[in-house]
Amino acid sequence: MADIVVFVRSKSRYGDQIVAFPALYLVKKLWPDKQVRVVSRFDVGDFYTRLPWVDQFVRADAFSDQVRAFPRGASASLTLHHSSERFALLNLLRRPALRLGFNNRRIGDCVWTHSHIKDIREYIGLANLRLLATIQPHDPEAIARECFLEIVRPCAGKVKPADIVMIPGGGKGPFKRWSVEHYVALADLLQTRLGGDSVFSFVLGPAETAERAWLEHLNRPDFRLESGRSVAELVALMQDARLVVANDCGPSHIGQGLCVPYVGVFNEPNPEWFWARDYTRDVVPDAGSSDINSIPPARVLEACMAVLADPKSRSSCDRVAQAAHRSLNNPVPLQA
Template identity: 25%
Template sequence: MKIAVFVPSRPHFGNILTQLPFFCALKAEYPEAKIEVWSKFEQSKLLLAVDAVTSIINYKKFSFIHLVKELKKQKYDVVYNLYSGSDKVHAAIKFANVRQSFGHSSNNLHKFCYHKYLHINKGVQYIANSHLALLNTVKDCSYKPSIISTLVQSTTHRNEITLLPGGGAGEYKRWSLEHYLAAAERIAIEHPNLTAINWVLGPDEKHYEGIIPTKIVNVPVKLHHSPNVYELIDLALSSKLSIANDCGPTHIFQMLTVPLITLWGWKDKKTSPYSTMREWFYSYENSWAITPNEEDKCINSISVDKVCSLALAQLKR
């Protein structure tokens, strides 16, 4: 069997990570299938790196006619379209006459392009659940984002906390390193049974290495530089608590429903984090979102005391 999947036109690490549950579930439903991703960005190769797909076709420069011809040429048995915002892709799938085609969008006119169609509005659920909703509807199943845990072998639980101070989109997403260090120290003092404090550092946080100490209140510190997906999953599954900015790796922790405190910033004086959170914050029993004070509209107006109080309460639950 040969399956094509069109993915959203979003190249960022976090965007691609939220597609992982769909592909894990797809492989579970079609274990012998060859799965090809249709993407406009080379960053989708991340899906190849974790063996979630078989191959990738970059169609960024394809005209509509070229797109239809190539879809016909590949002779797919099934096409799934997660790229809800492209009329061009919806129409190309219709004209390619694929044996089975499934897609979703918020425009009911697109239903005429598919054998099974799901009407789905943006901003009403976590983005990974939006992707999974299509497969769950088609196959009458109930996959959840936590299916990504199947990418690794079982992890031994460790009494560690993990801090994710990244924020590649800009300083408005970065709770300061000084705040993180102060929070780590207070948590280590008041929760003395910790075995390690993990720090997840991306390329933009490389300079933190010389500032973060090797121990915090005698708790060993472990630095993880640009960990891959498998390593992130392992860290998440072994974390008793994580504190994170809204950054790409945080999605792994969210999707695995790790006890998590996320810190959200204002992009400017008019753009609040609340609209972003509708799709990018995954709410579950042990997830918490902290936003800046309304008056300051700055992520660093979130006090260390506020974060620590919540963190310590969570650790005692």
């Protein structure tokens, strides 16, 4: 029997799952004695069944299957989907005591007992946590980092940590890929500015075979190539990184959730997928262009140096790390 049912967004991509992890972690902290069931329209169970705070995963595409995945005895539901009326109807049919969902100025908004206004200018992972803040206030950055530090526990000490992480992927296509050649040029600029002893870890996925071959051909001692890493291994790689620079891709949300200095390179402003904070910057093409490769490495360097050199940036990162560390070492469940 599932006590808490979570409907994740009806998307199948890597990043869509990663941004849900902190919210699921907080659900288990709010209700530590309850069974948590995640429901998705897609076959993404591997992302969720590996999480220690998810008890069940159910794939349910048709409405009738989603009704069956939502037990009558559930005490709460969390709907991370932003717009579809079907999830409001599901909650209306099952009527758990607590029904959390996004307010979109739709008829179904009246179903929610707790809601957060959906705003496309707000990072999706943050919006999920703010929805849960209607149950109990919390520090979203500390919760996000704490979540990923829990994920990394099984491989603690098994992955060599990175200094500077570069993520040149972009699963939706070339329009999201600031080229690996630009990343190498950026590495050269950073090497000069930071004293010449930096090591760059390039995170590569199965679609980056050409990029991997080119980087291997360079045979540079200051480059490490990381391919085929699991989510936990990527967390271990990035958790104490001095800097993460990434295209808009799935693994970028691990870096953002870890709350380390971060620079995102985008083909256009995309605040739903960029978590703006003191220690983060986004870089987009000049006005009138959507060509991501029109962004010169020197502009990305400026953003990198801003997050590395700003004392406010460093103090914000330190605050989040300390808050997450205190909570992990004093695991008192939150009380809903």
